[in-house]
Amino acid sequence: MGACIWVVFCIMVHFIPINGLVVKSPNIQSVLHRHKREFKWNMMYVFENMSSKSPISIGKLSSSKFNRTALFILRGEGVDQGEKGIFTVNKLGDVFVHKTLDREKKAIYNLNVLAMDEMTRNLLEPETSFQVKVMDINDNEPKFDLNEYNVSFYEGPYTEAKVLTVHAADPDDPTVLGHAEVEYKIFAPKGFYIVESTGDIKYLGTLDRERNQTYKFIVQAKDMPKHSNTGFTSTATVIINLKDINDNKAKFIQSTYTFNVSESTAPGVNIGALLITDKDEPQNTNPQFNPTNLAGVFEIVEDADLKNGKIILRKELDYETRATYHFQIEVTETIVFPDKDDGVGFSTATVTINVLDEDEPPVFSPKEYHFAKMENVDKGSIGKVNAIDPDTAKNQVRYSIKEDSVDSLGIDSNTGIIFIRKLLDRETKAWHNFTVKATEINKDGTQGKESFASVHLKILDENDNPPELNGTTYLVVCEDSKPETVVATLSVTDKDEMTLDTRFTFHLKEENTNFTLVPNLDNTANIIAKYGGFRVNEDDILTLIISDNGSPPKSSTTTLTIHVCPCIDGDRMCEVASAQMGVSVQALLAILFCILTILIITLLFLLRRKLKKEPLGSLGKGVGEIHEQLVSYDEEGGGEMDTNGYDVSVLSSAWQNGIRPRPESQTGPCLYATVQKPAIKQNMEIMIEVKKDEADHDKDGIPYDTLHIYGYEGQDSLAGSLSSINSSSCDSDLDYDFINDWGPRFKTLAELYGVDEHDAAYMY
Numbered sequence: 001m002g003a004c005i006w007v008v009f010c011i012m013v014h015f016i017p018i019n020g021l022v023v024k025s026p027n028i029q030s031v032l033h034r035h036k037r038e039f040k041w042n043m044m045y046v047f048e049n050m051s052s053k054s055p056i057s058i059g060k061l062s063s064s065k066f067n068r069t070a071l072f073i074l075r076g077e078g079v080d081q082g083e084k085g086i087f088t089v090n091k092l093g094d095v096f097v098h099k100t101l102d103r104e105k106k107a108i109y110n111l112n113v114l115a116m117d118e119m120t121r122n123l124l125e126p127e128t129s130f131q132v133k134v135m136d137i138n139d140n141e142p143k144f145d146l147n148e149y150n151v152s153f154y155e156g157p158y159t160e161a162k163v164l165t166v167h168a169a170d171p172d173d174p175t176v177l178g179h180a181e182v183e184y185k186i187f188a189p190k191g192f193y194i195v196e197s198t199g200d201i202k203y204l205g206t207l208d209r210e211r212n213q214t215y216k217f218i219v220q221a222k223d224m225p226k227h228s229n230t231g232f233t234s235t236a237t238v239i240i241n242l243k244d245i246n247d248n249k250a251k252f253i254q255s256t257y258t259f260n261v262s263e264s265t266a267p268g269v270n271i272g273a274l275l276i277t278d279k280d281e282p283q284n285t286n287p288q289f290n291p292t293n294l295a296g297v298f299e300i301v302e303d304a305d306l307k308n309g310k311i312i313l314r315k316e317l318d319y320e321t322r323a324t325y326h327f328q329i330e331v332t333e334t335i336v337f338p339d340k341d342d343g344v345g346f347s348t349a350t351v352t353i354n355v356l357d358e359d360e361p362p363v364f365s366p367k368e369y370h371f372a373k374m375e376n377v378d379k380g381s382i383g384k385v386n387a388i389d390p391d392t393a394k395n396q397v398r399y400s401i402k403e404d405s406v407d408s409l410g411i412d413s414n415t416g417i418i419f420i421r422k423l424l425d426r427e428t429k430a431w432h433n434f435t436v437k438a439t440e441i442n443k444d445g446t447q448g449k450e451s452f453a454s455v456h457l458k459i460l461d462e463n464d465n466p467p468e469l470n471g472t473t474y475l476v477v478c479e480d481s482k483p484e485t486v487v488a489t490l491s492v493t494d495k496d497e498m499t500l501d502t503r504f505t506f507h508l509k510e511e512n513t514n515f516t517l518v519p520n521l522d523n524t525a526n527i528i529a530k531y532g533g534f535r536v537n538e539d540d541i542l543t544l545i546i547s548d549n550g551s552p553p554k555s556s557t558t559t560l561t562i563h564v565c566p567c568i569d570g571d572r573m574c575e576v577a578s579a580q581m582g583v584s585v586q587a588l589l590a591i592l593f594c595i596l597t598i599l600i601i602t603l604l605f606l607l608r609r610k611l612k613k614e615p616l617g618s619l620g621k622g623v624g625e626i627h628e629q630l631v632s633y634d635e636e637g638g639g640e641m642d643t644n645g646y647d648v649s650v651l652s653s654a655w656q657n658g659i660r661p662r663p664e665s666q667t668g669p670c671l672y673a674t675v676q677k678p679a680i681k682q683n684m685e686i687m688i689e690v691k692k693d694e695a696d697h698d699k700d701g702i703p704y705d706t707l708h709i710y711g712y713e714g715q716d717s718l719a720g721s722l723s724s725i726n727s728s729s730c731d732s733d734l735d736y737d738f739i740n741d742w743g744p745r746f747k748t749l750a751e752l753y754g755v756d757e758h759d760a761a762y763m764y
């Protein structure tokens with residue numbers, strides 16, 4: 001402070017006379033002589049930041065016209081312009097400052113002064129302008145543009161890298177020595193320094209992100225340089241973030257890598273990773289793997305994210321073939337500074353891959369079997385399948401045929417020999433395709449893994465079937481056929497294998513007078529009419545022998561029937577009939593069979609009904625119910641109700657030579673109870689036979705025929721008839737015991753009509 005004031009004193013040795021109005025510095029007034037209008041200065045000075053309770057006098061205005069009634073008037077900045085009330089002047093011309101001024105806000109005030117007579121209000125001096133200058137004191141510290149400098153900067157090999165520039169400004173008066181001058185200081189790790197004149201922060205050496213990624217330190221700005229005990233300071237924070245460049249080599253973290261891989265691992269699978277280390281960020285990690293001796297089994301692929309070397313299996317492994325793989329691998333990387341190497345990690349590594357043994361299923365060799373065997377053989381073997389356990393355990397293998405449907409072949413479970421169990425017939429089954437299963441038997445006897453192989457057995461043909469005529473043996477020829485007419489072309493089928501070399505030969509057992517056989521080249525033969533003109537409905541029989549050319553050859557004999565047929569315009573008129581005949585034998589047989597079946601069924605049915613007669617009453621149904629059913633049966637039956645065709649008198653006449661019939665039987669409306677008890681013990685059967693005979697020779701035979709039929713129905717009469725009798729309006733006190741005497745054939749009837757306690761229970 002003392003220094004400042006001293007400086008101000010030195011400066012303020014001026015008078016400022018203008019037009020007689022003199023602005024004088026108060027302190028100097030007494031010291032200096034007055035030289036009117038000698039000085040052109042028209043300025044007053046005041047220090048900023050001066051605070052005092054009373055106003056401070058900053059100078060005196062004087063005028064030659066000054067007398068007791070004279071009055072000074074101030075105008076301008078700080079008086080009636082801008083902030084008011086800063087400056088005042090008293091009667092004696094003393095100018096006062098009433099407020100603390102700040103040079104950094106306003107450094108110069110422009111004022112006008114005039115003098116006038118207090119009494120007369122006459123202008124004594126014209127308006128004259130002068131300035132009040134606020135003088136600087138160092139009251140501001142230098143200020144950094146930013147409180148925090150946050151910069152990103154690439155690491156790298158620099159000798160003197162300029163990292164950033166800082167700047168601080170001091171608002172104090174730069175014209176006053178040191179007030180606005182700035183001196184920078186840095187409080188940073190070793191290597192950083194600042195250039196004072198420019199504010200550049202530099203680093204001496206190489207910034208390495210891998211050593212220290214961020215630096216944070218403080219910079220200081222101070223005014224009044226070279227005066228360490230005075231001046232103001234301020235600070236800012238500097239943050240330096242180093243950006244990565246690829247300056248570190250990728251290395252293996254181990255010098256040996258060992259992996260265990262199951263031999264059943266499928267190709268394409270990632271076996272494991274060769275872990276690498278690289279201090280650089282991932283985008284700056286670009287390792288190259290240079291393996292040797294991978295044998296085509298493995299492939300090294302760079303992991304996209306982690307940049308490790310992945311080992312990918314490319315071939316199937318087999319523990320039994322090769323149990324371990326070794327290979328060398330080198331990792332390289334092109335980096336920005338080739339000589340940077342911190343010695344961490346390994347640039348080459350040895351990789352060992354152990355193939356682990358797996359319990360594998362047995363292996364068939366070959367994987368598929370094709371056998372051929374002559375047909376008509378029922379023993380022996382057709383071949384052998386073979387499977388072995390590929391594992392070191394070399395377990396035993398058991399064979400079996402997978403399909404249950406294969407019954408003509410078997411397999412020896414120990415040897416794998418496939419043998420024949422049943423006669424092989426090519427015509428039944430030409431191929432036997434099946435699957436053979438091989439099962440490992442573990443050392444402890446349990447079943448282990450299994451595998452399958454397909455077996456194809458082709459049955460070779462033997463000429464064991466004779467050729468057969470393909471088509472009908474019933475030939476038709478027109479009666480008016482011309483000579484050389486082809487009656488038929490005979491073709492042949494042979495169940496045996498027919499090849500291009502198969503030839504059939506045809507010949508007739510006996511020469512025929514009317515027809516001849518002409519073989520064609522295509523294994524067919526034509527039957528040709530020799531003369532033509534035949535007699536209708538005559539048949540010719542030809543015995544045809546067909547042979548093949550197999551070894552041994554087989555032949556068949558076929559009988560051909562040639563039927564002569566009337567023809568109109570070449571249309572055979574009997575073809576349909578003959579065709580019908582051909583069918584009719586079978587049709588007839590079928591019809592006969594049907595009739596027989598129906599008969600048997602009917603008989604069985606009737607028998608069953610008869611047997612059911614007794615239990616009928618014990619069904620638990622009401623008697624009325626049963627009656628209804630029985631009546632309705634009678635309606636269906638019809639025959640017994642057909643009284644028109646039923647003349648009992650015929651039966652009655654049988655007794656004309658004996659006792660007359662009982663009178664009551666002829667009077668009532670009874671429909672059925674007209675049978676009389678025979679007087680004599682005579683076999684009714686014989687009697688009926690006699691009557692039948694009579695009827696047969698009677699001219700009016702029709703009713704007796706009907707009786708005839710009735711007689712038969714009666715024999716197997718159903719229980720239904722019994723109901724009708726029961727329900728008849730007749731008096732039922734008839735005695736049917738006589739029927740017992742009619743003979744064995746009427747036994748059934750006697751049973752039906754015989755009254756006993758059992759039957760009585762169902763009467764009403």
Ligand SMILES: *[C@@H]1O[C@H](CO)[C@@H](O)[C@H](O)[C@H]1NC(C)=O
Binds near residue numbers: 065067069117
């Ligand atoms: C002061 O001076 C003015 C003009 O010069 C004059 O008119 C006035 O009377 C004077 N006053 C006194 C008290 O002398």
Ligand SMILES: *[C@@H]1O[C@H](CO)[C@@H](O)[C@H](O)[C@H]1NC(C)=O
Binds near residue numbers: 049051137138139
């Ligand atoms: C300026 O005034 C303020 C307040 O009155 C004071 O704190 C400060 O020290 C002064 N500055 C100087 C340089 O005198």
Ligand SMILES: *[C@@H]1O[C@H](CO)[C@@H](O)[C@H](O)[C@H]1NC(C)=O
Binds near residue numbers: 151152239
């Ligand atoms: C500095 O800037 C970086 C990015 O430019 C940002 O990630 C970081 O947070 C900043 N640091 C501070 C302290 O603001």
Ligand SMILES: *[C@@H]1O[C@H](CO)[C@@H](O)[C@H](O)[C@H]1NC(C)=O
Binds near residue numbers: 211212217
């Ligand atoms: C890294 O920078 C920080 C902040 O600047 C510092 O504290 C630390 O000591 C530095 N580390 C090294 C290794 O330079």
Ligand SMILES: *[C@@H]1O[C@H](CO)[C@@H](O)[C@H](O)[C@H]1NC(C)=O
Binds near residue numbers: 259260354
């Ligand atoms: C590989 O297997 C062996 C034993 O079979 C075991 O000792 C070793 O630790 C395994 N190594 C790895 C990497 O799994």
Ligand SMILES: *[C@@H]1O[C@H](CO)[C@@H](O)[C@H](O)[C@H]1NC(C)=O
Binds near residue numbers: 431432433
């Ligand atoms: C059996 O296998 C053979 C050869 O693969 C094939 O030609 C034949 O059609 C097969 N037969 C049957 C019935 O599957």
Ligand SMILES: *[C@@H]1O[C@H](CO)[C@@H](O)[C@H](O)[C@H]1NC(C)=O
Binds near residue numbers: 493494
């Ligand atoms: C047997 O005859 C039928 C019908 O005429 C024919 O389709 C078939 O091909 C014939 N077979 C031979 C082996 O000629």
Ligand SMILES: *[C@@H]1O[C@H](CO)[C@@H](O)[C@H](O)[C@H]1NC(C)=O
Binds near residue numbers: 514
């Ligand atoms: C074939 O010829 C004989 C005479 O040789 C004759 O008796 C016979 O009826 C003829 N057959 C036919 C079908 O015409």
Ligand SMILES: [Ca+2]
Binds near residue numbers: 155209246284
């Ligand atoms: Ca780096």
